[in-house]
Amino acid sequence: MIRSRLWSTGAVALAVASLWFASTARVVDAQDAASASPSAKADVAHGKELFDLCSYCHGPDGLGKPELGAPQIAGMPEWYLLNQLKSFRSGIRGMHPDDEAALRMRPMALTLDRPGDVESVAAYVSSLPKRKSEGSLPNGNAAQGQAFFATCMACHGAKAEGNQALNAPPLTHLGDWYIAAQLQKFRAGIRGASPTDTNGMLMRPMALSLPSEQAVLDVAAYIGSLAE
Amino acid sequence: MIESHLPAVSTYAKDIDSLILLIGVLVGFWFFVCQGMFFWLMFKFRAREGHRTTYVTGEEKELARWVHIPHYLVLVCDLFIIVGAVRVWYDVKQNLPEPDATVRVIGQQWAWTFVQPGPDGQLDTPDDIRTVDNLHIEVGKTYHYKLESKDVLHNFSVPVFRLKQDAVPGRVITGWFEATRTGEFDIQCAEICGIGHGIMKGRIKIQSPEEHSAWMAQNSTPAIATASAE
Known part of the structure; x- marks a missing residue:
């Protein structure tokens, strides 16, 4: 009796161990597959589950939390979100010692390590409704900024609606504070100075063409005012 | 054991x-x-x-x-x-033995940044080498670390050194270590610091004198040294 119980306990333990090994093997296979297939299929429902981690900083609706340096991402185009997540994962963004917000973001992006994770979360975030945010730059003069925006129009469009062909994202709903912060980072070489950041290298001289810090605030205020 | x-x-x-x-x-x-x-x-x-x-x-x-x-x-x-x-x-x-070099270790949510002296051997000079996530040190050298935090409590933990030290915002905490062999090992945060605490990790790369000199020479420009990403 005791012997048969021992055997059955052993068999159960063996079965549990086998299942564990099998599940571990699936994880390893999945990680290998993730690096092998760059365009895995997006699953919006899975993206919603994954977004739970993002919501701590970007908010439950993806509307952003300026106090954490997390911009509104709801409703941003899928291609842009994919590009950014991949840039964070590869270290093109989030590896500069002075880019504190991006340093927070990079480990989060690295948690999306199964095939389809990045695509799924991008698809879900893109499906969220965006919202016009209130202006947060009291020292920014949108009327003055309109003149400076002429440079930006070539890539980002006349109404800052973005242009996928040029990898130029829409800017209107990111938040004027975020636009100003990124322009300051491009100007300081915190973004766009690495040779691996080809898009950033295009953006940096544009940011440097702004004549002053006041111009940065003005153009950011103008871009924020374009949101509908 | x-x-x-x-x-x-x-x-x-x-x-x-x-x-x-x-x-x-x-x-x-x-x-x-x-x-x-x-x-x-x-x-x-x-x-x-x-x-x-x-x-x-x-x-x-x-x-x-x-x-x-x-x-x-x-x-x-x-x-x-x-x-x-x-x-x-x-x-x-x-006890704080005389150092051969000093590194600044900065914790923030959720990354480690390291500042090392460049060829002049002095910290906080223009030739400092800054890295994110990766700390390069030389085997057999005594290092002082100056531990800081930019935001909340962190803990600089290097399990193979048996080293754990809290990083407290507003304070600079000095400690020391000396590596006894070359290799690459984990750095982790050992103090709950927010949602990303569990993934706040780095690597310590303990190099031979030749390897370390080569790394210093490669990175001792004002440009920022950043570790390979994945």
């Missing part, structure tokens, strides 16, 4: 292992003695036909001995632990 599971790669790692082993053996010994005693007493005084339970107050001398003698023996063991612990504490935390 502990080293067979986790390499000991700093000059004081083995002292800490020995202390943990000493505590483990002494506490383990008393644990098993107590458990054995309990089970033996439970068996000896189990319910039996015709035996009435005796009420024991423990005030009689011959009964009180069962408490007093082990108590004094445990205190003697405590003395060994205290002496060992104070010696290790002094060597690791109180």
